[in-house]
Amino acid sequence: MKILMASSEMSSLARTGGLGDVLDALPLALRQAGHEVSVVLPLYRSICENPQLRLKETGVQFSVQVGEKTVEASVVQTVAPTSDKQGTQVFLIRRDEYFDRSGIYGTDGRDYGDNAERFIFFSKAVLELARRMQPAPDVIHVHDWQTALIPVLVREWALPFRTVLTIHNLAYQGSFWPYDFRFTNLPGDYFGAQGVEFFGSLNLLKAGILFADAVTTVSKPYLHEIQTPASGCGLDSVIREHLGKFTGILNGADYAVWNPMTDKLLPQTFSADSLAGKRVCRDALLSEMGLDPQPRGPVIGMVTRLAEQKGFDILLPVLDRLLSDDLRLIILGEGDPAYEAELRYHTLKHRGRLAFRQEFDIKLSHLIEAGSDITLIPSRFEPCGLTAIYSLKYGTLPVARAVGGLTQIVRDYDPVADDGWGFPFQEYQAESFWDAIKRARFQFMDQTTWAELMQRAMEQDFSWKLAAQEYAGLYEKVSA
Numbered sequence: 001m002k003i004l005m006a007s008s009e010m011s012s013l014a015r016t017g018g019l020g021d022v023l024d025a026l027p028l029a030l031r032q033a034g035h036e037v038s039v040v041l042p043l044y045r046s047i048c049e050n051p052q053l054r055l056k057e058t059g060v061q062f063s064v065q066v067g068e069k070t071v072e073a074s075v076v077q078t079v080a081p082t083s084d085k086q087g088t089q090v091f092l093i094r095r096d097e098y099f100d101r102s103g104i105y106g107t108d109g110r111d112y113g114d115n116a117e118r119f120i121f122f123s124k125a126v127l128e129l130a131r132r133m134q135p136a137p138d139v140i141h142v143h144d145w146q147t148a149l150i151p152v153l154v155r156e157w158a159l160p161f162r163t164v165l166t167i168h169n170l171a172y173q174g175s176f177w178p179y180d181f182r183f184t185n186l187p188g189d190y191f192g193a194q195g196v197e198f199f200g201s202l203n204l205l206k207a208g209i210l211f212a213d214a215v216t217t218v219s220k221p222y223l224h225e226i227q228t229p230a231s232g233c234g235l236d237s238v239i240r241e242h243l244g245k246f247t248g249i250l251n252g253a254d255y256a257v258w259n260p261m262t263d264k265l266l267p268q269t270f271s272a273d274s275l276a277g278k279r280v281c282r283d284a285l286l287s288e289m290g291l292d293p294q295p296r297g298p299v300i301g302m303v304t305r306l307a308e309q310k311g312f313d314i315l316l317p318v319l320d321r322l323l324s325d326d327l328r329l330i331i332l333g334e335g336d337p338a339y340e341a342e343l344r345y346h347t348l349k350h351r352g353r354l355a356f357r358q359e360f361d362i363k364l365s366h367l368i369e370a371g372s373d374i375t376l377i378p379s380r381f382e383p384c385g386l387t388a389i390y391s392l393k394y395g396t397l398p399v400a401r402a403v404g405g406l407t408q409i410v411r412d413y414d415p416v417a418d419d420g421w422g423f424p425f426q427e428y429q430a431e432s433f434w435d436a437i438k439r440a441r442f443q444f445m446d447q448t449t450w451a452e453l454m455q456r457a458m459e460q461d462f463s464w465k466l467a468a469q470e471y472a473g474l475y476e477k478v479s480a
Contacts, residue, residue, distance in 0.1 A: 001475050002036045003027075004137040006126045008119065008146035012080045013053070013090065014044050014104055015360065017305055018251070018386045019143060019168045022218070025254040028082045029468035035475075040126050042099040042118075043076055043092035053078050055092070062128045066121045067182045071095060073125045083256030093125045109337045116180035116202065123149040130161060139164060139475045145174025148208025149184065152196065155211050156186060162478040164471075165212035167205065169383050170226050170233045171309060174204030199234075206238055212245070213478040216471075218384035219405030220248030231381060247474060250408055251384040252464035258369075258390045260458075265366040270395075272458040275451065278370060278395055285371030288364070289330050289355035297326035298444045301372030301396065303365045303387055306335030306343075311378030311401065316342055317430040322437065323350040330368055331356045369394040373450075374440055378433050382406050388422075389462045395454035398422045399436045409462065413443065413453060421457040 005027060011020035027037040047053060060075040074094045079087035093099075098118040106112045127150060130137055141164045142150045151163040181191050181202045191197045196207040209215055217223040225231040227240050239246065256262070260278070261271045267284045270277030285301075286293050300322075304310045316339075323329060323346075331343060331354075343356040357364060369375075375391040377400035384405035388398045392409070400410045402424040410422035423443075425436035444450050 001138045001472070001479070002135060003030065003038075003139050003141055003475060004126075004130055004133070005037065005039045005141045005143065006123070006147040006150060007039065007041060007143040008104065008122075010039055010041055010080060010090065012082075013041060013047050013050070013078075016104055018384060021386055022166075022168070022251055023143065024080065024082065024088075025252065025257075025464050026468065026471065027088045028084060028254065029252070029464035030472065031086070031088070032084065033468050033472060035472060038089040038091060039080070040091040040093065040129060042122050043094040044104060045100045045102065047078075047092065048100075052081075058091075060129070060132060062125070062132075064121055064124045064128060065185050066117060066124070067185065071097075071121055073121075073128070075129055083254060091129055093122055093129070095121065095125075098122075109335070116174070116176040116204075117183045119146040119174070119204075120149055120180075120183040123147055123153060126150060127153055127157070127159065131159065137161060138479050141166065141471075141475075142208065142212070144168050145172055145205040145208070148174060148204045148212075149196075150208070151211035151213070152184075152186070152190070152207045156190075162475075163212045164214045164216065164474060164478060165208045166216045166218065167209075167226075167383075168218055169309075170205070170231075170235060171381070173206065173233065173235070174202075176202045176204075178202055198238075206235055209235070209238055209242055214474055215242070215246050216474070217246065217248050219250045219408055221407045222381075222383045222404040223248035225381070225404060247470070249467050249470045249474075250405055250462070251386055251389075252462050252467045253386065253389045253393065255393065255463055258366075258393055260370055260394050263366055263370065265363045266370050267367075270370075272395070272455040275395065275454065278454075281367060281370040282373070283371075285330065285367050286328060288367065289357070290352075291328045291330070291355055292352040295326040297328070298373040298441065299371060300327055300329045300374045300376060301368040302329075302331045302333070302376050303368050304331070304333045304377075306333050306339040308336070309380050309382075311376075311380055311428075311433070312336075312339045312342075313380070314378050314428060314430040314433045315376065318434045318437070319346050319350075319354075321434065323353045325441065327353070327441070329354045330372065332359075332361065332364055332368055334358050334360065369396055372396045373444060374399055376437075377401065377406060377410075379403060379406065380428055385409050392421065392457040392460050392462070395458045397440065397450075397453055397457060399433075399440050400424050401428065401433070402426050415449075421453050421460070
């Protein structure tokens with residue numbers, strides 16, 4: 001089949017989180033299964049400035065109606081690097097007015113005020129591109145709210161495409177004030193309960209749920225959770241009404257990229273059968289972050305967005321207790337300025353034990369996964385939990401909240417049954433989190449058992465092969 005994926009992120013080109021990782025790995029897995037896959041993204045400034053990418057003008061240009069104005073767009077082409085060396089074909093929609101900016105969605109912790117206009121334009125441009133492709137795509141697979149208007153436009157414009165929408169995070173819905181509806185150029189009756197309106201606002205994700213031929217979430221547990229008022233972010237009734245078109249498919253990991261046996265970003269590789277390289281990575285990580293190499297207590301890592309979703313409200317209250325022990329904590333990420341400021345304060349307070357790096361550094365993220373003993377994932381909600389999948393492969397055991405996809409990934413260590421490899425906790429409370437940390441810390445003292453847990457974790461298989469098969473089956477189903 002020929003599949004066109006539309007997204008606002010792809011890690012090898014532009015990334016803020018797990019969405020980008022999926023857009024790197026899923027097209028590759030589908031191509032390896034024999035499908036023809038290409039991706040379309042906005043042409044951001046960061047892509048233009050990336051010296052490793054070769055951008056090629058396609059000569060394709062078209063006009064897009066955005067409200068009362070006509071906007072000219074052009075298409076640039078590149079190849080995103082992948083582990084199979086062939087690369088994924090990527091089309092880039094160029095409109096500097098919208099995308100030649102320092103951030104993807106905003107800067108300094110604030111969204112751009114014209115995000116509705118920017119991504120409505122992008123959605124229309126994706127379809128203009130799809131209409132010119134020969135042969136035409138069988139399926140357009142759209143990701144999150146930024147492209148969720150595409151299924152609506154396919155229906156309104158009577159285009160011969162089938163659409164699949166993947167919800168990576170229901171909390172981000174593309175909800176805007178009603179005045180932005182004009183940018184869609186849809187007939188007025190679309191701004192209603194059976195269209196793009198939701199409680200008086202323009203809601204792009206809700207529109208995608210209604211009009212896509214199929215909808216997926218990035219894990220089965222998350223699909224169950226978002227049907228409830230507690231986790232449905234206001235859309236639970238819409239999801240229940242359209243539940244027949246939903247499927248939960250757990251994300252996977254590209255083990256050609258995330259594999260300690262072959263990872264070229266590490267100072268020394270290692271495997272479940274030979275863990276000496278992990279100790280080398282541990283020492284290199286502490287040196288890189290300027291942390292004390294002694295005592296030999298656990299090194300704890302977090303590679304995360306600094307957002308309330310990721311559990312900082314229950315992490316910050318336990319930091320002083322955590323860092324009073326003989327351990328080191330390393331946090332890599334950026335996001336909410338308030339959390340950034342709090343972490344900088346604690347870095348000064350606990351010099352030598354806490355290091356915070358406010359950026360996304362792919363090489364450092366691999367070193368943190370490899371050099372840490374424990375990873376903290378105290379998420380309030382977690383649609384999938386890719387970080388946990390990466391950590392397991394590197395023998396870094398997770399202390400994680402049992403929520404969403406994490407319940408599929410992190411199995412509780414049971415010393416009686418000698419089963420499991422992680423330390424989950426149930427309640428979203430600082431004390432519950434602290435109890436799980438203490439349990440992991442206690443188990444770390446028994447290095448023989450800890451090594452067995454590491455080896456068991458590294459043997460788990462969460463590759464993309466199974467997920468790609470499920471997506472391919474879904475594409476066939478909607479195209480039948």
